[in-house]
Amino acid sequence: MSPLTVNAGDFCLLLAENYYEQLYCEIKAMGQGRRLPSFLDFRRNNELTQAMLLKRPAAKVGVEVVLPKREIAPSRETVPKITQAQTMPVNREVDGGGKLRQCLFYEKNIQCDGDNYHLVGNQANSKLIQGALASTNKMEIPDYMGLLSDQQALSQYLTRAYRQYIGKMLEIGLGGSTFSYAKFDFLFHDVTAKGIDFSQRFETMFRFLKQDKQNIAVSEALPDRVSLVRERCDRLDDSLVVCNGGRKNYLYRHIN
Numbered sequence: 001m002s003p004l005t006v007n008a009g010d011f012c013l014l015l016a017e018n019y020y021e022q023l024y025c026e027i028k029a030m031g032q033g034r035r036l037p038s039f040l041d042f043r044r045n046n047e048l049t050q051a052m053l054l055k056r057p058a059a060k061v062g063v064e065v066v067l068p069k070r071e072i073a074p075s076r077e078t079v080p081k082i083t084q085a086q087t088m089p090v091n092r093e094v095d096g097g098g099k100l101r102q103c104l105f106y107e108k109n110i111q112c113d114g115d116n117y118h119l120v121g122n123q124a125n126s127k128l129i130q131g132a133l134a135s136t137n138k139m140e141i142p143d144y145m146g147l148l149s150d151q152q153a154l155s156q157y158l159t160r161a162y163r164q165y166i167g168k169m170l171e172i173g174l175g176g177s178t179f180s181y182a183k184f185d186f187l188f189h190d191v192t193a194k195g196i197d198f199s200q201r202f203e204t205m206f207r208f209l210k211q212d213k214q215n216i217a218v219s220e221a222l223p224d225r226v227s228l229v230r231e232r233c234d235r236l237d238d239s240l241v242v243c244n245g246g247r248k249n250y251l252y253r254h255i256n
């Protein structure tokens with residue numbers, strides 16, 4: 001189970017791991033889908049069943065549901081499975097090799113050659129920069145203009161896009177509730193395989209998250225226990241370390 005609540009409306013989108021789960025949360029947030037099953041029960045269905053469950057309530061709010069391709073079952077090439085061990089491609093410009101080999105790992109602190117990184121939690125709205133939750137604040141993930149078969153270009157794009165996503169989640173005070181890079185990568189392939197604009201999908205998600213953040217209080221408490229594996233941690237940039245904890249993603253921010 002996720003450490004977050006699963007009730008639709010209570011930051012449901014932070015639990016959504018594919019296109020149909022995102023639509024489920026958005027439809028619920030718009031006051032439709034009263035006859036839809038609970039989020040966990042919805043998740044247990046295959047893609048076609050999920051799409052058919054969403055079709056009628058989505059139509060009521062003017063949202064088109066893209067159906068899965070019936071003739072070809074999703075493969076690892078089109079929609080790869082989320083693997084807990086998957087991390088970002090090595091960022092050699094930042095880390096001189098990518099991994100944090102010389103760092104000391106503690107539950108809420110990472111120390112690297114005199115640099116300290118502290119675990120990031122969620123923030124109350126009173127601590128956010130002015131305008132963080134305004135409609136004018138956009139996710140602004142760029143479009144991918146290359147070929148999906150160009151693995152190097154795609155990898156570089158997803159790394160840049162992930163940095164943008166993390167930065168925006170920090171802006172709205174949800175740094176303690178982010179997707180891992182593995183889930184972010186999965187969502188790109190999931191929506192792209194359905195012919196959906198990935199950047200716009202995240203823009204829509206961001207809009208609903210800001211609405212939730214305005215109406216739902218978040219706990220600023222850090223988790224009591226943190227399980228870190230060095231090989232699942234990477235420097236996001238010179239100020240952040242990100243660690244894929246499996247069911248939860250952890251961000252560590254550099255402090256002076």
